Amino acid sequence: xxxxxxxxxxGNLEKLETAFSFGADAVYIGNWIFGLRKFADNFxxxxxxxxxxxxxxxxxxxxxxxxxxxxxxxxxxxxxxxIELNRIQPHGFIISxxxxxxxxxxxxxVPLHVSTQASVTNAYDCAMWKELGxxxxxxxxxxxxxxxxxxxxxxxxxxxxxxxxxxxxxxxGKCVISNYTAARDSNRGGCIQSCRHTYELINExxxxxxxxxxMNAKDLMTLNLVPDLIDAGVESFKIEGRMKSPxxxxxxxxxxxxxxxxxxENRSPDANAETELEKxxxxxxxxxxxxxxxxxxxxxxxTNGHSAGVKxxxxxxxxxxxxxxxxxxRGILSVGEEIEIQSPTGIxxxxxxxxxxxxxxxxxxxxxxxxxxxxDLRNVPENTIxxxxxxxxxxxxx
Amino acid sequence: xxxxxxxxxxxxDVKTAIEAGAKHLILEDAKVSIxxxxxxxxxxxxxxxxxxxxxxxxxSPSIELSFNIDVMAHDYHLPTITDxxxxxxxxxxxxxxxQDPGLALLIKTxxxxxxxxxxxxxxxxNSGSHRVFSRWFARQMLGNELTHTEIAAMTQGNAxxxxxxxHGPILIQYSYRRYMSGFRTSRxxxxxxxxxxxxxxxxxxxxxxNPHGHFMxxxxxxxxxxxxxxxxxxxxxxxxxxxxxxxxxxLKTALQAYKNALHEFEQSPTQxxxxxxxxxxxxxxxxxxxxxxxxLANKTDSERRLALKILQDTSQYLGTIVDVIRxxxxxIELERSISVPSPVTLFSPEGPQVxxxxxxxxxxxxxxxxxSSHNRYVKTAWQKGAVPKxxxxxxxxxx
Numbered sequence: 152x153x154x155x156x157x158x159x160x161x162g163n164l165e166k167l168e169t170a171f172s173f174g175a176d177a178v179y180i181g182n183w184i185f186g187l188r189k190f191a192d193n194f195x196x197x198x199x200x201x202x203x204x205x206x207x208x209x210x211x212x213x214x215x216x217x218x219x220x221x222x223x224x225x226x227x228x229x230x231x232x233x234i235e236l237n238r239i240q241p242h243g244f245i246i247s248x249x250x251x252x253x254x255x256x257x258x259x260x261v262p263l264h265v266s267t268q269a270s271v272t273n274a275y276d277c278a279m280w281k282e283l284g285x286x287x288x289x290x291x292x293x294x295x296x297x298x299x300x301x302x303x304x305x306x307x308x309x310x311x312x313x314x315x316x317x318x319x320x321x322x323x324g325k326c327v328i329s330n331y332t333a334a335r336d337s338n339r340g341g342c343i344q345s346c347r348h349t350y351e352l353i354n355e356x357x358x359x360x361x362x363x364x365x366m367n368a369k370d371l372m373t374l375n376l377v378p379d380l381i382d383a384g385v386e387s388f389k390i391e392g393r394m395k396s397p398x399x400x401x402x403x404x405x406x407x408x409x410x411x412x413x414x415x416e417n418r419s420p421d422a423n424a425e426t427e428l429e430k431x432x433x434x435x436x437x438x439x440x441x442x443x444x445x446x447x448x449x450x451x452x453x454t455n456g457h458s459a460g461v462k463x464x465x466x467x468x469x470x471x472x473x474x475x476x477x478x479x480x481r482g483i484l485s486v487g488e489e490i491e492i493q494s495p496t497g498i499x500x501x502x503x504x505x506x507x508x509x510x511x512x513x514x515x516x517x518x519x520x521x522x523x524x525x526x527d528l529r530n531v532p533e534n535t536i537x538x539x540x541x542x543x544x545x546x547x548x549x
Numbered sequence: 550x551x552x553x554x555x556x557x558x559x560x561x562d563v564k565t566a567i568e569a570g571a572k573h574l575i576l577e578d579a580k581v582s583i584x585x586x587x588x589x590x591x592x593x594x595x596x597x598x599x600x601x602x603x604x605x606x607x608x609s610p611s612i613e614l615s616f617n618i619d620v621m622a623h624d625y626h627l628p629t630i631t632d633x634x635x636x637x638x639x640x641x642x643x644x645x646x647x648q649d650p651g652l653a654l655l656i657k658t659x660x661x662x663x664x665x666x667x668x669x670x671x672x673x674x675n676s677g678s679h680r681v682f683s684r685w686f687a688r689q690m691l692g693n694e695l696t697h698t699e700i701a702a703m704t705q706g707n708a709x710x711x712x713x714x715x716h717g718p719i720l721i722q723y724s725y726r727r728y729m730s731g732f733r734t735s736r737x738x739x740x741x742x743x744x745x746x747x748x749x750x751x752x753x754x755x756x757x758x759n760p761h762g763h764f765m766x767x768x769x770x771x772x773x774x775x776x777x778x779x780x781x782x783x784x785x786x787x788x789x790x791x792x793x794x795x796x797x798x799x800l801k802t803a804l805q806a807y808k809n810a811l812h813e814f815e816q817s818p819t820q821x822x823x824x825x826x827x828x829x830x831x832x833x834x835x836x837x838x839x840x841x842x843x844x845l846a847n848k849t850d851s852e853r854r855l856a857l858k859i860l861q862d863t864s865q866y867l868g869t870i871v872d873v874i875r876x877x878x879x880x881i882e883l884e885r886s887i888s889v890p891s892p893v894t895l896f897s898p899e900g901p902q903v904x905x906x907x908x909x910x911x912x913x914x915x916x917x918x919x920x921s922s923h924n925r926y927v928k929t930a931w932q933k934g935a936v937p938k939x940x941x942x943x944x945x946x947x948x
Contacts, residue, residue, distance in 0.1 A: 195866050197884050220672035222699060250677025273622045276651030283681065293725040298624050321724040322621060325671055328721050330694060331767050332749055336849040338671060345746060352756070353743040365728045365744065440725065447731025468926060473914045479871050509913065509928060510877050520937040522872035522880045
């Protein structure tokens with residue numbers, strides 16, 4: 152069996168390092184320019200270069216996302232950016248727009264991967280993009296495993312498939328709701344996720360009304376389909392979520408790394424993996440369009456909130472003799488509190504014994520976004536995750 | 550002179566459209582025309598298309614005909630598409646309109662003389678993309694998100710090979726999932742509702758669902774009747790009046806309005822004035838407000854784009870503040886090397902912009918630094934206005 156690539160999201164350098172530490176083979180990253188996550192975490196060119204250098208040292212890969220739908224003004228802005236990107240040589244561009252693809256081919260030698268935003272659903276689309284120079288297609292999330300097999304049979308091109316994470320309710324890219332309702336371009340980084348809103352449905356024939364989250368797609372989770380996807384010839388297993396936390400990256404990469412290795416070694420996967428994925432924030436899971444056309448069970452009509460069983464508290468930024476572990480907190484930590492340490496080797500219980508701030512003062516408690524150190528936490532690698540079990544809660548979005 | 554164009558899926562559509570002034574009909578069959586409102590699913594083949602083509606030619610021998618195959622093609626669609634193309638070929642229809650660009654390869658295999666129009670619904674909004682797709686497509690549909698200035702710049706010299714929607718409902722989302730039938734399993738193959746987004750009350754979005762999936766339309770209809778001189782100056786080859794899902798009166802009134810306006814403008818461009826009755830006639834047959842959408846201007850994300858321009862100059866980006874101890878320290882996640890002293894500008898996510906000098910640097914373990922070297926995290930003296938996630942830019946361009 153061919154060993155597929157496990158491709159993780161990286162919204163910033165910290166998440167890139169986390170992804171690699173926990174077993175990802177590759178990451179995809181974006182810049183402020185022309186990704187679909189324009190206003191969230193992003194990389195500067197310098198950070199991209201650092202990430203690419205790190206990947207090269209580790210024998211891993213970094214793909215750069217350029218998957219907005221361009222207008223002519225964007226193409227002009229992209230020219231100098233593409234030239235800079237060509238200098239730092241990422242391992243691929245993820246592009247949905249034919250004009251951007253053409254420009255990248257003209258100005259760079261970086262391989263072209265076609266984004267899921269292009270909604271490629273059949274072998275003819277793959278053949279057309281191959282003719283335009285693409286080496287890999289990220290298939291539309293509506294394509295089933297049987298259809299993937301057929302595409303693979305007909306076209307010699309690498310296939311990448313989303314295996315985990317949030318889903319667009321529509322065919323990706325076939326939505327401009329935000330453009331008209333919020334003056335934000337859905338396909339140039341401005342999607343406001345109108346599909347998560349509450350809608351009142353009105354039957355004009357009889358006046359009946361119903362209120363529901365009619366388009367609120369559940370999250371994709373395909374641990375059980377990993378053997379079939381490998382068998383179908385998928386080269387890259389993609390995890391969604393550049394805006395999600397390092398804990399999400401660590402947990403999802405760990406689960407799918409194990410699922411892939413188990414399938415390749417023909418052994419049972421970690422029985423606890425699905426439980427771990429249930430613990431990280433999610434909207435309820437389903438298998439996407441991979442086994443069959445998604446129907447009512449793919450929508451969370453009742454709520455647009457998330458459920459979670461653990462809370463992310465921060466990541467270890469550095470470890471040294473004098474300070475112990477240095478952590479950028481993402482939650483409230485208190486001395487005496489029992490938390491969990493999530494490292495690439497497993498999840499361990501830990502009780503906070505002592506805590507200091509960056510001025511060396513002793514703390515009883517820290518606040519979110521505070522740099523702290525835990526002097527007695529030493530034998531852990533950088534990018535280890537601190538988290539806390541919580542009673543499963545459903546948080547309704549505003 | 551632009552050709553008035555519309556969709557037709559029934560004999561009534563064909564008759565009404567031609568009588569009202571359509572010069573080009575895009576024939577539809579719901580099996581492969583995904584936004585078609587006729588119920589063609591029980592018919593195994595495409596005899597209806599042959600019938601509609603013959604009828605159209607009988608009424609108007611000069612009518613131009615094409616056929617719409619705008620399904621996002623999965624494997625199981627391919628035999629049906631093949632059947633449709635073969636039927637059209639025998640019916641003398643050699644122009645096809647597709648949303649899924651790859652279908653060009655299939656259709657050209659089945660019908661080498663076919664000419665193709667690409668109508669992607671979203672995207673394909675730049676001249677580079679148009680240039681790429683012109684390898685396979687003789688015509689392309691201009692996106693509804695394009696302004697007239699963008700269109701003028703993009704179509705210079707070949708505007709006649711483009712189509713534009715001048716009137717009708719605007720599709721804003723297409724999903725393979727059938728949300729409404731999933732919500733209430735008793736609902737049939739097709740259903741329609743009005744949907745009010747409770748975060749934007751007062752806006753009513755038409756929802757339409759059929760075996761192909763779910764379609765969401767905007768709360769207003771596109772209407773460019775007020776801009777006939779501007780539209781005409783763009784020299785676009787086809788003007789599309791889209792009345793799918795609307796009444797025959799809507800189809801007839803809209804086509805006649807554009808036909809008459811175009812005629813009057815061409816008779817006397819300098820004297821042309823749109824009659825208020827034309828607008829009221831159009832309003833009387835529709836259910837939604839009539840607006841130009843993005844045709845006049847598209848300021849989507851303009852303010853945020855402006856703010857980003859500052860950050861896009863990454864040659865000045867030093868790092869991000871990750872921790873602040875008021876009166877003592879700020880901790881910086883440093884991307885670039887700096888030496889002290891360094892003049893910097895801080896951009897706070899809360900708004901303020903502050904310029905100051907970094908006069909001292911320390912490691913996390915409080916060792917002084919003259920130069921940041923390879924330290925990713927450094928500390929410096931507290932600065933008023935600094936909050937976590939503030940961005941630091943050098944006041945001089947870095948190496």
